[in-house]
Amino acid sequence: MDFGPVWLTLKLATITTFILLILCTPLAWWLAHSKSRWAGVVEAIVALPLVLPPTVLGFYLLIALGANGIIGGPWSELTGSALVFTFSGLVIASVLYSLPFVVQPLQNAFFSVGKKPLEVAWCLGASRLDAFITIILPLSLRGYITAAVLGFTHTMGEFGVVLMVGGSIPSETQVLSIAIYEQVEVLDYSTAHTLSAGLLVFTFVVLLIVYTLNRRYPSHVS
Amino acid sequence: MSAKLLAQFDIQYPDFNLTVDLELAANGVTTLFGPSGSGKSTILRCIAGLERGENGYLKIVDEIWQDEKNNIFLSPHQRSLGYVFQEPRLFSHLSVQKNLEYGFKRTPISERNIDWDQVVEMLAIEHLLQRKPNRLSLGEQQRIAIGRALLASPKLLLMDEPLASLDLARKREVLPFIRKLHEELDIPVIYVSHSLQEVLQITDTLVLIKNGKTLATGSLTQLCSELELSQYLGDMSGSVIETMVAAHEEEFGLSRLIFNGAHLYVPQQSVEIGHTLRVHVLARNVGIALQKPQETTSILNIMSATVVEVYVSKINKHTVQVKLDVGVPLLACISRKSLHALMLEPGQQCYALIKAVSLAQEMTGV
Numbered sequence: 001m002d003f004g005p006v007w008l009t010l011k012l013a014t015i016t017t018f019i020l021l022i023l024c025t026p027l028a029w030w031l032a033h034s035k036s037r038w039a040g041v042v043e044a045i046v047a048l049p050l051v052l053p054p055t056v057l058g059f060y061l062l063i064a065l066g067a068n069g070i071i072g073g074p075w076s077e078l079t080g081s082a083l084v085f086t087f088s089g090l091v092i093a094s095v096l097y098s099l100p101f102v103v104q105p106l107q108n109a110f111f112s113v114g115k116k117p118l119e120v121a122w123c124l125g126a127s128r129l130d131a132f133i134t135i136i137l138p139l140s141l142r143g144y145i146t147a148a149v150l151g152f153t154h155t156m157g158e159f160g161v162v163l164m165v166g167g168s169i170p171s172e173t174q175v176l177s178i179a180i181y182e183q184v185e186v187l188d189y190s191t192a193h194t195l196s197a198g199l200l201v202f203t204f205v206v207l208l209i210v211y212t213l214n215r216r217y218p219s220h221v222s
Numbered sequence: 223m224s225a226k227l228l229a230q231f232d233i234q235y236p237d238f239n240l241t242v243d244l245e246l247a248a249n250g251v252t253t254l255f256g257p258s259g260s261g262k263s264t265i266l267r268c269i270a271g272l273e274r275g276e277n278g279y280l281k282i283v284d285e286i287w288q289d290e291k292n293n294i295f296l297s298p299h300q301r302s303l304g305y306v307f308q309e310p311r312l313f314s315h316l317s318v319q320k321n322l323e324y325g326f327k328r329t330p331i332s333e334r335n336i337d338w339d340q341v342v343e344m345l346a347i348e349h350l351l352q353r354k355p356n357r358l359s360l361g362e363q364q365r366i367a368i369g370r371a372l373l374a375s376p377k378l379l380l381m382d383e384p385l386a387s388l389d390l391a392r393k394r395e396v397l398p399f400i401r402k403l404h405e406e407l408d409i410p411v412i413y414v415s416h417s418l419q420e421v422l423q424i425t426d427t428l429v430l431i432k433n434g435k436t437l438a439t440g441s442l443t444q445l446c447s448e449l450e451l452s453q454y455l456g457d458m459s460g461s462v463i464e465t466m467v468a469a470h471e472e473e474f475g476l477s478r479l480i481f482n483g484a485h486l487y488v489p490q491q492s493v494e495i496g497h498t499l500r501v502h503v504l505a506r507n508v509g510i511a512l513q514k515p516q517e518t519t520s521i522l523n524i525m526s527a528t529v530v531e532v533y534v535s536k537i538n539k540h541t542v543q544v545k546l547d548v549g550v551p552l553l554a555c556i557s558r559k560s561l562h563a564l565m566l567e568p569g570q571q572c573y574a575l576i577k578a579v580s581l582a583q584e585m586t587g588v
Contacts (some may be wrong), residue, residue, distance in 0.1 A: 123297035124325030
């Protein structure tokens with residue numbers, strides 16, 4: 001059996017999660033504490049991938065990532081390569097697709113930690129960055145774990161968006177969910193079974209570990 | 223006294239305006255006193271740099287922390303200050319030891335002028351160091367919060383009603399440490415309170431705040447004996463008198479205090495003879511008699527007095543405030559009917575009958 005799609009999926013999920021955690025930290029912080037009227041607008045945009053059919057998201061991404069698209073155009077000028085039907089394009093698509101799953105847990109965590117611990121740290125001589133790393137990060141650790149796990153598993157499970165912008169190029173864009181679909185199409189049920197069961201068990205175990213830990217170690221924030 | 227603290231803030235908020243112009247001595251305890259919502263805490267937040275307005279000027283001795291006209295604004299971590307909030311706000315993921323170290327470690331060694339052991343001993347927190355904050359009582363947590371602020375070797379300590387979140391027993395536990403702080407360490411303190419009792423023994427300078435404005439600045443004894451300002455204290459209006467403990471009468475459970483030759487009996491205090499004690503005599507606990515009641519009264523504290531001023535309040539039509547002179551100013555609050563019967567006038571001789579003396583005893587009985 002070909003394990004290529006498995007590794008590709010893990011690679012995609014890992015990179016996507018990593019990018020999302022960095023990208024979403026300032027965004028979630030702003031959403032948690034901003035009093036700006038734009039916060040609501042941004043929140044709604046962030047939540048769009050939750051409710052839109054993946055094909056809609058995939059369709060617009062296909063256009064944007066295309067050689068003449070607003071992302072694909074500058075990208076191909078810079079790098080000389082295309083984004084559509086490539087791994088890089090898939091990463092961009094996954095980041096957008098999984099965005100709400102990372103932003104929302106972080107936003108909730110930052111909101112419940114509040115600004116007060118930060119103020120205390122500032123007054124004790126810690127710079128903003130210092131205070132964030134030594135106080136806010138550890139206090140929001142649960143939010144980060146939830147965000148990482150949801151972002152990772154959700155990326156592993158994406159199908160529609162990948163199909164639209166990535167297609168199914170082995171070792172480039174052929175992720176697990178696509179591979180399973182194709183095995184079913186060629187009526188290779190046994191391989192489809194193995195991949196599906198593997199994905200099911202893996203995802204379940206990861207979620208189980210996280211939710212059990214969350215129950216056993218309640219958050220620091222009272 | 224040349225070392226000064228200058229603070230000017232002018233900030234418009236949606237619901238109120240803060241207009242503050244303070245000039246304080248950079249030593250001792252200054253209490254910002256006023257009702258809830260008067261802007262006391264906001265002033266502290268401005269001093270700390272947690273709030274910023276378009277106009278602002280802040281100078282601590284020779285350091286300028288904020289000067290908006292010249293575009294100077296030090297962010298909170300660049301200001302050498304300690305801030306004790308209403309709630310302890312300990313870092314819940316860190317042990318007590320790590321909480322205390324947080325500011326200590328971020329203070330350059332050359333600027334550390336507060337000794338770790340001294341703070342730990344003064345606040346009696348040695349046995350708590352290895353614990354997590356959630357294993358401590360609120361009173362203990364607040365002591366740690368005070369220690370944490372002190373260990374950053376601040377040039378100014380801000381305390382925002384540090385006792386407000388505590389019940390009476392816990393207040394009793396923490397207040398002595400705040401007093402000690404005052405006695406043992408030479409750090410200017412700006413203390414926010416809405417309870418005169420709480421700050422009676424520790425305040426050097428009182429600043430009255432109302433609706434975001436400073437009404438008056440002065441010593442506790444001076445401000446409390448000004449009739450016009452006393453109105454503003456409502457039920458709590460009364461004189462503050464500096465006394466010395468002269469004797470304890472154990473068999474009666476009384477202490478005798480002296481001031482300006484007069485003496486005052488109060489319930490027995492656990493303060494040594496010769497020590498000073500401030501007492502707060504509420505105006506409503508002072509009566510006036512034209513003749514000296516000889517053996518005909520149960521009131522212990524009777525002193526001859528001169529009427530200085532009669533003040534008819536615009537707020538309360540049924541009572542009048544009378545300022546007496548018993549060596550020190552003493553306010554009395556009597557009914558209109560009594561005023562009419564006694565026909566009091568400035569310069570008139572009379573006797574002040576003090577029915578009770580408030581010492582904030584439950585808090586100072588250390």
